[in-house]
Amino acid sequence: MSKRKSIVLLVITGLLIAFFGVACFANFAIPDGLCKFFGAQPKYNYVSIFDQISKGIDLEGGYYAVMTPTVEEEDQEINLDNVISTLRTRLDDKGYTEATIARQDVNSLRVEIPDVDDADEVLELLSSQGKLEFRDKNGTVWLNGDHVDNAYVGRDQNGEYAVVLNFTAAGTSRWATATEAVYNGADSDKILYIYLGDTLVSSPTLQGALTGSSAQITGNFEYEEAETLAAVISSGALDIEFSIGETRQVSATLGEGVVSNALMAAGIGMLVIFAILILFYGGMGLAASIALMIYVILYVVILALFPWVQLTFPGIAGIILSIGMAVDANVIIFERIKEEYAAGKTVDNAIKVGFKRAFVTVFDSNLTTILASIVLWILASGSIQGFAITLFLGVIISMFSSIVVTRWIMKLLKPLAKEQDKFYNLVRREA
Amino acid sequence: MLNLSFKGKRFKIVNKFYIFLAISLAIIIAGAAVIIFKGLNVGIDFSAGATIEVTVNDFSGFNSNEFKDRYENWLKGDRDNDGTTENARQFNVSNTRISSAAGQTTFEFRIGSTVTEDGKVQDLSEIVKDETSEYYNKKLLVAYVDEIKDEIKTDIYSYLKSTYQSEYGEYDDAGMDEVIEINPHTIDNSVMLYTIRTAFIAAAVAIAVMLIYIMFRFTWISGIAAVLALMHDVLVMIACTAFFQIPVNSVFIAAIITIIGYSINATIIIFDKIREYMNTPSFDEASDTDLANEAVTNTLTRSILTTVTTLVVIVLLALFAPATIREFAYPIIFGLLAGAYSSVLLSASIWVKLRKLFKQSGKRPVGRKTKKRAA
Numbered sequence: 001m002s003k004r005k006s007i008v009l010l011v012i013t014g015l016l017i018a019f020f021g022v023a024c025f026a027n028f029a030i031p032d033g034l035c036k037f038f039g040a041q042p043k044y045n046y047v048s049i050f051d052q053i054s055k056g057i058d059l060e061g062g063y064y065a066v067m068t069p070t071v072e073e074e075d076q077e078i079n080l081d082n083v084i085s086t087l088r089t090r091l092d093d094k095g096y097t098e099a100t101i102a103r104q105d106v107n108s109l110r111v112e113i114p115d116v117d118d119a120d121e122v123l124e125l126l127s128s129q130g131k132l133e134f135r136d137k138n139g140t141v142w143l144n145g146d147h148v149d150n151a152y153v154g155r156d157q158n159g160e161y162a163v164v165l166n167f168t169a170a171g172t173s174r175w176a177t178a179t180e181a182v183y184n185g186a187d188s189d190k191i192l193y194i195y196l197g198d199t200l201v202s203s204p205t206l207q208g209a210l211t212g213s214s215a216q217i218t219g220n221f222e223y224e225e226a227e228t229l230a231a232v233i234s235s236g237a238l239d240i241e242f243s244i245g246e247t248r249q250v251s252a253t254l255g256e257g258v259v260s261n262a263l264m265a266a267g268i269g270m271l272v273i274f275a276i277l278i279l280f281y282g283g284m285g286l287a288a289s290i291a292l293m294i295y296v297i298l299y300v301v302i303l304a305l306f307p308w309v310q311l312t313f314p315g316i317a318g319i320i321l322s323i324g325m326a327v328d329a330n331v332i333i334f335e336r337i338k339e340e341y342a343a344g345k346t347v348d349n350a351i352k353v354g355f356k357r358a359f360v361t362v363f364d365s366n367l368t369t370i371l372a373s374i375v376l377w378i379l380a381s382g383s384i385q386g387f388a389i390t391l392f393l394g395v396i397i398s399m400f401s402s403i404v405v406t407r408w409i410m411k412l413l414k415p416l417a418k419e420q421d422k423f424y425n426l427v428r429r430e431a
Numbered sequence: 432m433l434n435l436s437f438k439g440k441r442f443k444i445v446n447k448f449y450i451f452l453a454i455s456l457a458i459i460i461a462g463a464a465v466i467i468f469k470g471l472n473v474g475i476d477f478s479a480g481a482t483i484e485v486t487v488n489d490f491s492g493f494n495s496n497e498f499k500d501r502y503e504n505w506l507k508g509d510r511d512n513d514g515t516t517e518n519a520r521q522f523n524v525s526n527t528r529i530s531s532a533a534g535q536t537t538f539e540f541r542i543g544s545t546v547t548e549d550g551k552v553q554d555l556s557e558i559v560k561d562e563t564s565e566y567y568n569k570k571l572l573v574a575y576v577d578e579i580k581d582e583i584k585t586d587i588y589s590y591l592k593s594t595y596q597s598e599y600g601e602y603d604d605a606g607m608d609e610v611i612e613i614n615p616h617t618i619d620n621s622v623m624l625y626t627i628r629t630a631f632i633a634a635a636v637a638i639a640v641m642l643i644y645i646m647f648r649f650t651w652i653s654g655i656a657a658v659l660a661l662m663h664d665v666l667v668m669i670a671c672t673a674f675f676q677i678p679v680n681s682v683f684i685a686a687i688i689t690i691i692g693y694s695i696n697a698t699i700i701i702f703d704k705i706r707e708y709m710n711t712p713s714f715d716e717a718s719d720t721d722l723a724n725e726a727v728t729n730t731l732t733r734s735i736l737t738t739v740t741t742l743v744v745i746v747l748l749a750l751f752a753p754a755t756i757r758e759f760a761y762p763i764i765f766g767l768l769a770g771a772y773s774s775v776l777l778s779a780s781i782w783v784k785l786r787k788l789f790k791q792s793g794k795r796p797v798g799r800k801t802k803k804r805a806a
Contacts, residue, residue, distance in 0.1 A: 108625070119614075120577065249484075249614035257535075261751040269744030276740060279433050313759060314685035320748065321693050324741030331736045332700065338436075339729075361703045364648055365696040371644055372637040372692045379633035380688070381626055387685055391692055427434065 006415040013412070017293050024049045024300045025263075050263075053303045056312035056386065057250050059259050062114035065126055066246040069107050080109065083242075086235045087111065090125050093231035109242075118224065119249050125228050127244050128197060130237040134178060135193040136185065142178035147171030151233040153226045156218045161226040163217040163233065172213040180209040196232065262316050266323070270296070273327055281334045282425035283417055287409035288330040288402070295326055295401035302393060314387035318373075322394025325366060329402035332365075333358040342429040347420040355407055362403065369395050437731045444727050445720045448780035455663060455777065462670020472526070472676040481576045481617045483583060486537045487591070488610040490598045495536050499527055501590065505583060506540055508547075520579070521547040526678070542576075576615040584613050630684050634691055641695055649702050652789065656781040657698045660773040664694045667769035668762055677761050686762040694770030697734060698778040704730050705779065709795055719792050723779035731775065738771040 027048050035044045057064055084101050091099045091113070099113040116122055132145035147167055154164040167175055182188050183206045194202045194217055202219045221229070270292065277285030299319070303309050337354030345353060373395065376388035417423035444451075485502070487493065501512055506524045508516030523543030530537050546553050588607050592599045599607065638658060645654035665687055672679060704726035708714040714722060742764065749760035786792050 246618050248616040258752060258756055262748060262756070265747035265751045266744060269747045272743045272747075273740045276736065276743075280435060280736065313682060313756060314689070316748075316756075317685065317689050317759065317763060320744050321689060321741070323744060324693070324737065325696070327740045328696065328733070328737040331733050331740075335730075335733050361700060364703055365699040368641045368644055368695050368699060369692050371640045372695075375637040375640050376633045376688060376692070379629060379636055381629045384626070384630050384633065384685055384688055387688065388692075391689075425434065 001411065001415055003415040006412050010412050010416075013290070013409070017290070017297065020297045020301075021293065024297055027051060049304045050300050053300070054307050054310050055259070056310045056315070057112050057114055058313050059311060060114050061250050062112060063116035063119055063122055063249045064110060064112040064247065065123065065244050067109045067111065067126060067242040067244050070241045070243050080107065083238050083240060084109065086130070086238055087126065089235035090130075090231045093234055094121075094125055094227060096122075116249065119247070121224050121228055123244065123247070125231060127242065128228075128232045129241055130232045130235060131195075131197050132233050132237070133195045135195060136182050137189050137191060137193065142181070143167075143171060143174050145233065145237050147174055148233055151230040153223065153230050154216065156216055160218065161221045161223050162219075163221070163226050163230045165215045165217065165233065167213050167215070175213075175215065176209070176211045179206055179211075182206055183209045196229070201229070258313070266320070269320075270323070273323075277327070277330070280425065281330075283413050283423040284330075284334050284337065284406075284410060284425070287413055288327070288334070288406050290409045291330070291401045291405040292323070292326060294405050295323075295397055298397050298401065299394060302397065303390070309389050309393070310386055311390070312386040314384065315390040318387045318390030319394055322391060322398050325369065325395055326398035326402050329358075329362045329366070329398065330406055332361050333402070333406070336361075337424070338426055341421070341424075341426040344428070347424065347426065350426065351410065351424075355403070359403065362399065366395050366399050435732045435735065437728050440728055441721075441724050442728050442731070443724055444776055445723045445780045445783050448777070448784070451772075451776040451780070455667060455772070459663075459666045459670050462666075462673045465670075465673040469673070469676075471673055471679045473679050481542045481615065483540045483542065483576070483580055484537060484612075484614045484616060485540070485583075485587065486535050486612040486614075489531070489534050489536055490595065492595065492598075493536070495529055495531075495538075499529060499538055502538070502540060502583065502587070503527055505586060506542060506579075510586070528678075542579075576617055580613055580615040587611065587613070626681060627684055630688060634688055637691060645699070645702070649706055652785045652791065653702045653705075653782060656778055656785055657695055657702065659781055660698050660778040661691060661695055663773045663777060664690055664766055664769040667772075668766040671765035671769075672762050675761065678758050680758070682759045683762055686759055686766065689763055690766030690770060694766065694774070697737070697770055697774035700733060701726050701730050701774060701779055702782070705782070706796075715795075719783045719786050723783050727775055727779050734771060734775050738767060742767055 025048050026046075028046050030044045030046055080103065087101055087109070091097070091101075091111075096113050096116075098115075099111060102110050102112075111126060113122060130145065132148065133141045134143040135141050147170060149166045149168045149171070151163050151165050154162055156162040179192070182192055183190055190206045191203050192206060193200060194204075202217045204218070217229070273292070274285075274289040277288050279285070281288070299322075303311060333355055336358040337350050340353050340357075341347060341350035370392060373388045373392040376384055377392060380388060413423075414420070421427070483506075487498070503524045504512065506522045508519055508521035510517045510519050523545060524540055525543060526541055528537075528539040528541075530539075588604060588611070591607070591611070592602065599610075602610070638661065642654045642658050645657050668687065668690060672683065677683075705722055708717070708722050708726060714725075717725070745760055745763055745767065749757050749764065752760065783792075786794070
């Protein structure tokens with residue numbers, strides 16, 4: 001490779017690293033002129049790729065609740081899939097589209113919702129079994145949730161928030177029969193008792209037998225309450241009763257503090273690593289440092305590309321360890337090169353043989369970690385799983401960066417150094 | 432530029448095996464003693480209960496210790512801060528955690544799992560199971576804790592307003608909501624215990640898989656030696672965590688798993704070197720002890736540099752991070768140090784001793800002569 005070509009390629013590499021480095025970590029406002037040029041809305045803010053990585057609520061703040069069925073396991077065949085889809089509907093209706101529902105235990109569900117202001121409403125939404133019943137004073141059930149097609153928030157004649165129900169075809173005819181019976185019943189008090197689970201939501205006095213395909217539930221609701229009620233009724237009842245044992249609201253600021261501190265620590269740590277690598281391995285260390293930057297960028301981009309990879313506390317540890325392993329692989333390779341050169345090989349040969357021989361070592365040590373992370377990924381639950389995924393991805397990317405990328409950068413750097421052995425900090429063994 | 436080379440030296444590490452082993456055993460036994468007599472600082476994750484987390488914006492003159500004491504006492508039953516307990520609900524508050532980040536201080540008041548009301552002690556988790564309790568229908572412990580939250584919130588607002596008038600005096604309650612955040616948190620340990628159970632099973636399987644891989648790529652004695660070194664690391668980690676009374680919580684489990692996934696590497700590097708020497712004709716006459724000493728010496732530069740670089744990042748993380756993440760970083764630091772110690776000073780020696788025990792000393796890989804000399 002000519003000196004000119006290597007300089008050009010190095011400059012291009014440097015520019016690409018700078019560009020993607022900014023894209024990965026910097027948040028900034030895009031000037032209005034540029035927005036116009038690309039046809040975007042003015043005042044558009046660029047959000048860094050790192051910030052787009054989906055983060056667990058331990059880092060982003062939010063709310064989580066763990067729901068456990070109250071029935072004994074043997075008593076009932078539990079179909080959690082139905083429950084999950086019912087809860088999903090409720091959360092979506094309420095606007096929590098980013099919420100996740102995951103099985104945490106054989107029978108437990110963990111619901112995580114980022115950005116929650118009103119935890120009480122969420123609890124209501126999740127814990128309500130949602131069994132809607134229209135009863136008369138004797139407790140006879142005339143209609144239930146199955147007769148309701150959908151529900152939404154409307155207003156009653158006084159302008160208060162109310163929940164509007166639309167009945168199904170069967171529901172419409174049941175409704176007529178029910179109001180007729182309650183209104184004209186022999187010993188009836190003309191009151192329709194509307195229950196949600198064990199709670200009496202509303203008890204309107206009928207002014208006559210009613211026909212039509214919709215009804216209103218009134219009760220001086222706040223908008224939020226009405227919205228929750230509508231979401232619960234629309235989604236239908238949960239098959240099983242749940243108790244909510246564990247809940248937590250994580251403050252977003254605390255999480256932000258963790259992330260920004262971790263980033264700062266990682267940043268300074270990288271600089272120290274660069275210094276150590278260059279101090280001990282000269283040009284090889286420089287190549288490894290550039291490769292590490294590329295590694296970080298690749299890692300961030302890949303984490304952002306896979307939305308199912310959630311970055312959590314332990315995930316950060318996985319990342320740090322894979323940085324360690326990337327450095328480790330380079331150190332192993334460089335030590336090997338030094339050894340080969342000391343034994344009398346030329347610089348080029350030492351590098352060639354060093355990479356080749358060290359590969360086996362790096363492969364064996366990294367593969368054990370990869371195997372362990374796969375096992376943890378499959379078998380463990382919760383945050384350990386998040387750790388396993390980041391470690392798995394990290395080790396694979398680190399192998400690529402420390403073996404392929406470092407070597408390539410070394411090739412680019414080679415024409416720039418006059419005295420190869422000094423540049424790479426290589427010494428012959430004393431005779 | 433620096434050169435860290437141990438070429439031409441040969442540290443007699445195997446010959447001093449029992450000294451190194453004794454140091455490790457001393458740490459582990461001392462840790463066990465601490466655990467027996469003092470116990471681990473078990474975090475609230477493991478026991479059912481609740482916490483109330485209060486985050487206050489820092490401002491000049493804010494006395495976080497005074498705040499902590501006041502509200503610990505409040506939860507213990509001293510509602511009007513006069514040093515006597517009122518006839519109110521009394522909680523066992525312990526290990527309040529204070530952490531500062533981004534200009535805010537967070538207090539995590541841990542309410543124990545029992546509550547005393549009118550002299551009657553009741554299990555917190557039983558309150559929602561008690562049919563006569565008003566919380567029974569909701570089946571929500573959090574509804575109960577929420578009430579405590581509302582009570583303490585009123586008191587915190589008035590306390591801050593009256594004590595720090597210039598700062599909070601002018602705020603109404605909505606304004607206070609902006610600068611103070613109070614989050615109740617309930618814990619049901621059944622799910623936690625499940626997570627731990629799966630974590631242990633997963634860790635055991637992971638170790639087994641690594642063992643099989645090492646047996647396949649190296650020898651079965653190497654595999655057992657590597658796993659013994661790994662267990663040493665985890666034991667030392669637990670011992671150090673007990674010494675420093677670092678909270679043991681779900682994050683600690685993650686830290687152990689982290690070390691399991693990582694620390695085996697260093698040992699493999701050394702065994703890789705031994706494997707290489709075994710295939711090198713000039714080492715044909717070398718004893719196991721010589722091989723091990725040589726391999727450890729020649730990988731020492733790598734062991735030191737890799738440990739230092741990984742430690743740098745994790746120590747920086749511990750320095751910068753708020754308490755929660757520091758509790759995670761400390762055990763990892765212990766684990767990394769234990770891992771470096773065991774791989775350099777113990778693993779190769781264990782390999783030598785095991786070979787002797789199983790009468791394989793000096794044995795070379797079958798069919799070596801026909802192989803090309805390779806790594």
